[in-house]
Amino acid sequence: MNLTFSEEQVLIKENAQKFLNLHYSFEKRREIIEESGGFYFKHWKDFAELGWLGLAFPEKVGGYGGNISNLMILMECLGSNLTLEPFTFNNLIIGKLFQEIQSDKTNNFLEEIITGKKLYSFLFSPTENYKNNILNNLKIVNENGKVFLKGSCNCVFGIEKFDYILVPVLSDNNILLYLLSQKRNGYEIRNFETIDNMKCSNIDFNSLELNKDEIIFKMSKADFFEIFDYIYDLATLSTCSQALGIIDRMYDLTLDYCKTRKQFGKSIGSFQVIQHRLVDMHITKEEMRSLNYMAQVKFDDKIEIRKKNISLNKIFLGSRAKNMAQECIQLHGGMGVAKEMSIGHYFSKITSFCTLFGSIDYHKERYAANDFQ
Amino acid sequence: MNLTFSEEQVLIKENAQKFLNLHYSFEKRREIIEESGGFYFKHWKDFAELGWLGLAFPEKVGGYGGNISNLMILMECLGSNLTLEPFTFNNLIIGKLFQEIQSDKTNNFLEEIITGKKLYSFLFSPTENYKNNILNNLKIVNENGKVFLKGSCNCVFGIEKFDYILVPVLSDNNILLYLLSQKRNGYEIRNFETIDNMKCSNIDFNSLELNKDEIIFKMSKADFFEIFDYIYDLATLSTCSQALGIIDRMYDLTLDYCKTRKQFGKSIGSFQVIQHRLVDMHITKEEMRSLNYMAQVKFDDKIEIRKKNISLNKIFLGSRAKNMAQECIQLHGGMGVAKEMSIGHYFSKITSFCTLFGSIDYHKERYAANDFQ
């Protein structure tokens, strides 16, 4: 029984931090936002070279192991530097889907994902309603011999830029997975900027004509969601790990600020009230890390165990971590709400993560739904 | 619009405090517990002479007005001195029942209550299950021409001592109210001491033969509970008012203690952490008072309004007031848990009041059950 990092893991962490602090400092990040408005291809290529795009996947499909703890270490680092590329969406979720589907076709796609050659994406909205949305938002319509895709999806992430998008459609109790090229006509995407400088998109399929060969896989509803629930939980945990990286960083920034900011002739960190509140924050971030580790080491345990642990992490994020983030702003005083300081950007990110992949009440329900005995 | 005390009310408060501080100091109270184990007849007589036993009742039935605010002022005072007589049970509930029933019989009973000549009591358990208990615990059994009362009740308050007990029994959709003399045979009472030095009793009716003339009233289930719900809410508010008196007193004691107790060469009240926590307590007790006043001034508003306000008070008691009481113990350090200090006795009382007349979850349900629109 051991919850310390292996040498390999220490290495992953150090390398990630080295790269990100060099190329993804707060200032660099601001430039990226101004230049590219967010997604930054050059860095995506770097991610590939660093091996990050393959970290989630086993060797047999060309990945670099797929060890969950290694992956979560990276997610933490991506979080603590507020990287703008939707890694969870354009790598993790779509890649894991291809891995689970397992066909030579998908293996090629996976290879392109891991090498960063092409950008793939999966069409869904990362909210508690993902099931209903997948089942109801899109439908196939036959019109005089032709097959059309109709419908629309709101609040989709990771489709601002893509080469191919994987679209799930229900057709009599089966899920058909269509892989559509970005070049296709018959659809329209509108991107909206979010409070954390990501892009949240609406996509409309007015009447996109589908070709048989665009179907890359077909499976029963049940099978699909057994696979996808697993991936959804993995993505949720990744989000919590990013949040953990953020909370750690917010804590450091706040502790620093309290040590340096002077009022009444002394650092505000010398006031006992501030001290005890910082101690509470310290404890909170450690608790968050402990729950995160628990979810990692038990991720491949029984399904209920996995679900409970993931939900517990999301509940913690949506309650105590959120409150802690608010405390960090409070202790920064006016500077906490000024856009030129980094602390507020971390706050916006936490705010976003609290919402994505299910609200706190959804996860309370999910946790409590499992037997307490 | 005015939420300040009238001169009459100021007078009621001052007189009550004068009497109680003289005859119900913490030391006097301890003696009473050692002598009489709780209920103290001498004081009950004093209560009568002071007019307290009539405060809840209108003049037309021999009371002293029945103004709800006046009553709650008294309840507060009774709370802050931890009086041991079950006023709510042996005066308020039973008296209000007689008042609502309104027959010349009951008027005599009321007169005996107000003058303290006799001790009356109503058989029920002050928990969220009071309805079920009243309907199911006791039943009337006919055995060869005779009518017997059978069944038992747990956790009944205010029947340690009584001259007459009013017993509600369901008999085909009507509630029969039997008034039984303490002298009757066929029942057994066991009294248990509670953590707040009150008596909680179990009563068993093995086979008590009932006489027709012991029925003092009969009404439909619906009518009975419309009356009793009103009384139940009044008793709940009285409990919250007592709790308010206690919380006020706990605050004063704790503030005092923090000003006098010295550690590290200065009063612990000079530590900023303690100061801010005391400020939170100050705010909490004022909020509690404000909610209490709201419930008073709106008590005879629409039924849902009454219920919501009462529940809001009970929720506040079961959450923030409870936490505040815990804080008071914490700030007293070791002295907080020592039986010879008064603070712990206030704590036990708050603990008891959190449970009686419905748990916090029961009242959350009751509050949320009403339309939010």
Add this chain to the structure above:
Amino acid sequence: MDLNLSDEDKNFRKEVKDFIKKNLSSEQQKKIKNGGSYTKDETIKWQRALFKNNWFANNWPKTYGGCEWSPMKRYIFDQETAYAYTPQIVPFGVTMVGPVIIEFGTELQKKSFLPKILNSEHWWCQGYSEPGSGSDLASLKTKAISEGNNYIINGTKTWTTLAQHADWMFCLVRTDNTSKPQEGISFILIDMKSKGITVDPIITLDESHEVNTVYLEDVVVPKDNLIYQENKGWTVAKYLLSHERTSIAQVARSKSAIKKLKMIASHEVFDNSPLIDNTRFRDKLTELEMDLHSLEYTEIRILSEEAKGSSPGPEASFLKIRGSELQQKISELTLEAVGAFGLIKSNSYNQDNSNEYFPGAEYANNVGAEYLNLRKTTIYGGSNEIQKNILSKMVLGL
């Protein structure tokens, strides 16, 4: 104790409602309800309408053109205007510097400033905080050097609300470095058009521009603009503070925010039924209503005392603490209620850097920004930590 309004107050409430109907369009109200904000012109138009009705300077004595409302009338006015989403009176002029000039100003100062406050010709801002002096105001460094009939002022003021619109700024400056911090400060009025003043916007998390940094470089200010005596500015500032009214609790605005939240929750769906029917959500609403009502009745209790003649003591500062916390909690739950749409930047009525339109329901527009924006409420106007220090000293005697 009773909650009945006097007939006079009842009539007044009706007058206020009518006034609003006459002077504010439903389009305007809708705009605000959906997260927009009033322009400078709209605000001034509203203030002038109030002035025409002799309702503007409700905390001034009649002799100076005020209307001397009872606490209850002020309470009713605040309620009704909040429910109707009217513009908020910009406090820096009529509420803050006005009473100061009335109390401490020279005849000349009264004659030249009060009328222009009343007719909203002057937009005022408050020059208190500095980069190095937030909670510790007395440590401010902006220097005023006496030179003949003028002061030459150098320094930096920050978090200056709406300075971008301001014609005048009342300002705390250091006129003496030798004495104790509080004793070297003066209260002075500065024309924002003076040479040497630069106003730089501070953009906040929600992309909005409410606050500014004001740089003062060799700004020449005539000594006639000094309020009260040199080095007695702290006295003036304390007087001003004691006149901030209990409406800091923002009860009425929180009430309508909760009303809006319920409306949203009855439209949003959770688990295939209206969100507002969800037990967990209802319990959170219960929490908010508990906060709201305890705050509301605490305010009424204080008003009742005021009406009896007692002036609002430092107790009032806990209305600020709980009032600001409540505003934040409401915006937090509202954000939860609208889900992912709350993460999308608003299409905002007068802001740069916003989406050209908002994809979600109208009511969800700006909910995210609002949550971010309201973080300030527990920080500004004396952070809640400072408020607790004050309460501990003044009320608890610690």
Add this chain to the structure above:
Amino acid sequence: MDLNLSDEDKNFRKEVKDFIKKNLSSEQQKKIKNGGSYTKDETIKWQRALFKNNWFANNWPKTYGGCEWSPMKRYIFDQETAYAYTPQIVPFGVTMVGPVIIEFGTELQKKSFLPKILNSEHWWCQGYSEPGSGSDLASLKTKAISEGNNYIINGTKTWTTLAQHADWMFCLVRTDNTSKPQEGISFILIDMKSKGITVDPIITLDESHEVNTVYLEDVVVPKDNLIYQENKGWTVAKYLLSHERTSIAQVARSKSAIKKLKMIASHEVFDNSPLIDNTRFRDKLTELEMDLHSLEYTEIRILSEEAKGSSPGPEASFLKIRGSELQQKISELTLEAVGAFGLIKSNSYNQDNSNEYFPGAEYANNVGAEYLNLRKTTIYGGSNEIQKNILSKMVLGL
């Protein structure tokens, strides 16, 4: 990172289970589960069984008769004994003063005290707190005057746990008034049978007698009983503190308390269905499990570090904070679960002033008392406020 136990640890877990089965009756376990407590004799019997098995002094070096368990073994032992409601080893002897004597004691002291700690012949108590010195231990006033080969000791110790059973007390006394508070303190061992010692019980809210006030009046203590050097008691005390183990988190005990709570909730009825099916109650259980697991895994993380050789730093003191808070929260929810029966004084196995029998369900007996009793956990052993001061200084560097 992995959670698998080594085969050795797995076997050890089994050994512990077997040991418990062999040395503890199910009646005893039941008694504790329902709120009773072990007698002095039962505790000593248990400790001697452990000793016979060479499991008693698990934090002592082998050379002194200890068993030098790995952190993981200690963890497993704590878990299993907690799940089985065994007696808790009285810490004052084997856990606290033992290591001190091993580290600082003379050969004579080792020879005369260690064996009797091992075979539980001596019951120890801790003479630290005084009426005037709780959090501020260094201000203690109990005076030891040197007189030939003896000290004459006068003073009062309080909150002395289980002093009513104690044969010996390790005690901090002031041997020098002239120097700084910490530097005038000595660590000394006192025979409780000495003339001049009076032990007065302190009854706590829950009517139980765990703590005492110990009066020392001209008590003669041979200087041979001084540990380490005169005036160096603070060094000894700090060494002792640093050896208090992470089990202060009480994870295992909280785990079985939650288990019991769930059992209760599945029997209790709310709104005509089992309490445990109630959403609000389940959410509170979720909260508790969140606390429990975050605490559990924090402890495992620290143990993992320890296993790698790093000694438990001050971080450990937040296990104390959260561990004690969790114990309180569990007892609070348990009280809610049993309803009004929780208000009835328990029929307790070895307490005066209790009801002669308990009318409610067995599991509800003592629930109220437990809630009252556990208020102490955030106060004793260094109040959580003191723990936060320590963390702020030692970990946060403030």
